[in-house]
Amino acid sequence: MSNLERENSPRFQPLYQQVKEHLIRQIVDGRWAPGAPLPSEAQLGTELGVSQGTVRKALDEMTAEKVVVRRQGRGTFVAEHSQEQALFHFFRLADEAGVTPIPASEVLSVKDINPNARVVELLKLSSTELVTQISRVRSLSGQPSVYEDVLLSKALFPGIEAQQPLPNTLYTLYQMHYGFSVLKARERVRAVSANARYAEILGIDEGAPLLEVERLAFTIDGNPIELRYSYCNTEKFAYQVELT
Amino acid sequence: MSNLERENSPRFQPLYQQVKEHLIRQIVDGRWAPGAPLPSEAQLGTELGVSQGTVRKALDEMTAEKVVVRRQGRGTFVAEHSQEQALFHFFRLADEAGVTPIPASEVLSVKDINPNARVVELLKLSSTELVTQISRVRSLSGQPSVYEDVLLSKALFPGIEAQQPLPNTLYTLYQMHYGFSVLKARERVRAVSANARYAEILGIDEGAPLLEVERLAFTIDGNPIELRYSYCNTEKFAYQVELT
DNA sequence: AAGTGGTCTAGACCACGAG
DNA sequence: TCGTGGTCTAGACCACTTG
Numbered sequence: 001m002s003n004l005e006r007e008n009s010p011r012f013q014p015l016y017q018q019v020k021e022h023l024i025r026q027i028v029d030g031r032w033a034p035g036a037p038l039p040s041e042a043q044l045g046t047e048l049g050v051s052q053g054t055v056r057k058a059l060d061e062m063t064a065e066k067v068v069v070r071r072q073g074r075g076t077f078v079a080e081h082s083q084e085q086a087l088f089h090f091f092r093l094a095d096e097a098g099v100t101p102i103p104a105s106e107v108l109s110v111k112d113i114n115p116n117a118r119v120v121e122l123l124k125l126s127s128t129e130l131v132t133q134i135s136r137v138r139s140l141s142g143q144p145s146v147y148e149d150v151l152l153s154k155a156l157f158p159g160i161e162a163q164q165p166l167p168n169t170l171y172t173l174y175q176m177h178y179g180f181s182v183l184k185a186r187e188r189v190r191a192v193s194a195n196a197r198y199a200e201i202l203g204i205d206e207g208a209p210l211l212e213v214e215r216l217a218f219t220i221d222g223n224p225i226e227l228r229y230s231y232c233n234t235e236k237f238a239y240q241v242e243l244t
Numbered sequence: 245m246s247n248l249e250r251e252n253s254p255r256f257q258p259l260y261q262q263v264k265e266h267l268i269r270q271i272v273d274g275r276w277a278p279g280a281p282l283p284s285e286a287q288l289g290t291e292l293g294v295s296q297g298t299v300r301k302a303l304d305e306m307t308a309e310k311v312v313v314r315r316q317g318r319g320t321f322v323a324e325h326s327q328e329q330a331l332f333h334f335f336r337l338a339d340e341a342g343v344t345p346i347p348a349s350e351v352l353s354v355k356d357i358n359p360n361a362r363v364v365e366l367l368k369l370s371s372t373e374l375v376t377q378i379s380r381v382r383s384l385s386g387q388p389s390v391y392e393d394v395l396l397s398k399a400l401f402p403g404i405e406a407q408q409p410l411p412n413t414l415y416t417l418y419q420m421h422y423g424f425s426v427l428k429a430r431e432r433v434r435a436v437s438a439n440a441r442y443a444e445i446l447g448i449d450e451g452a453p454l455l456e457v458e459r460l461a462f463t464i465d466g467n468p469i470e471l472r473y474s475y476c477n478t479e480k481f482a483y484q485v486e487l488t
Numbered sequence: 489a490a491g492t493g494g495t496c497t498a499g500a501c502c503a504c505g506a507g
Numbered sequence: 508t509c510g511t512g513g514t515c516t517a518g519a520c521c522a523c524t525t526g
Binding site: 098 | 428
């Protein structure tokens with residue numbers, strides 16, 4: 001008999017999905033830290049009163065969603081942001097050959113601001129909350145190519161302005177210091193004209209076309225956690241995406 | 245005993261992957277047309293000499309890759325491009341609320357051209373082949389918003405210029421008349437300035453920023469089949485993508 | 489009622505990694 | 508050698524669709 005709720009009349013949810021949600025909740029609640037191994041399939045099956053195959057199906061879905069990583073012969077581990085993973089996954093700029101360069105980052109400023117209506121809406125803030133804005137410029141192949149404003153709820157990321165130096169990939173910082181794992185994001189891309197400030201920072205003409213990327217990033221449990229605006233010079237690099 | 249090749253010394257490939265490739269080959273070869281039902285899991289298992297569970301695992305992966313569609317109680321069907329599917333999947337423009345409008349299309353010209361080096365490279369053409377270029381303008385909410393050049397190998401799409409009127413979603417035409425199912429695409433997005441022609445067609449100022457989308461579309465068996473350049477006015481709509 | 493895919497189980501063996 | 512995940516099987520029952 002299962003230890004999980006087992007509805008019989010209207011069967012609300014398959015067992016393996018209950019197992020999956022149960023495991024995700026425990027990861028969110030910190031039972032296992034990022035990088036830590038979960039118990040084996042057999043142990044989890046015993047613990048939850050379901051068969052190993054059911055645990056496997058839950059873990060397979062969690063693998064597809066990048067919540068965990070499985071390695072044959074070693075075990076199942078809570079997903080961890082390595083620099084490379086975070087970059088390769090969310091940094092979409094690539095050269096003609098499809099190769100993503102390693103960006104260098106220089107922080108221009110970190111300050112608290114009053115968010116505008118769209119920021120409040122997207123980050124689901126209360127309208128009186130302060131927002132921390134990190135402005136930086138990222139260089140590709142030594143050339144300043146991206147101006148970026150990162151917007152975070154000050155309440156969720158207290159003291160982030162004191163984190164110096166800020167790492168190139170902020171998502172590893174979010175995970176290590178604030179316990180937030182970014183697994184999903186929604187990006188909205190448009191073409192805009194460079195204003196005087198962006199033009200100067202990126203070394204291009206005012207009015208030159210720039211790619212604006214608005215990224216809303218979500219944690220494992222589906223809450224928006226970061227809003228980011230990137231302004232990219234796409235003369236040498238393009239925003240590349242696979243549609244499947 | 246399996247009817248499939250069953251290597252034992254070095255086991256080159258799991259059985260279910262062999263089943264998957266076998267089924268995909270048969271779909272490509274036309275054993276079942278788009279929309280047609282495959283045999284049931286049990287029948288396929290018997291036919292191939294593997295268990296139903298192994299067939300299921302193969303079909304599950306094929307479902308994830310959108311090669312087939314499964315419907316409980318009805319059966320497993322070869323994936324079909326409906327207008328809505330093709331649009332929703334590959335047409336990425338969406339308004340502020342994330343809603344994709346239905347584009348209207350007006351064909352400007354269909355003509356044969358000599359491809360440039362990049363077209364030859366991406367479509368893997370021989371350098372002497374002719375390419376058919378379909379130019380059209382697509383309107384969103386009644387406003388001309390996208391200028392588009394579609395490039396196809398004339399050898400693979402004979403007589404496409406005679407297909408009048410061309411449907412809004414070309415992929416349904418490719419599937420129905422030429423037997424090519426587009427399942428994957430790679431897009432490269434950059435910001436450019438509108439030239440005089442695009443500016444006039446889209447009703448914007450020359451030099452205004454436009455989103456250039458270069459799309460290389462692939463068939464079920466991984467061959468590039470279509471190259472497409474779209475120039476989008478992103479004042480009211482943005483190119484939207486989910487990163488997972 | 490019959491047939492389909494969806495879920496769940498139990499058990500076997502294989503391939504990999506670490507001690 | 509042992510423990511892990513990966514593959515494969517066989518069989519049971521559930522849920523949905525159609526006749």
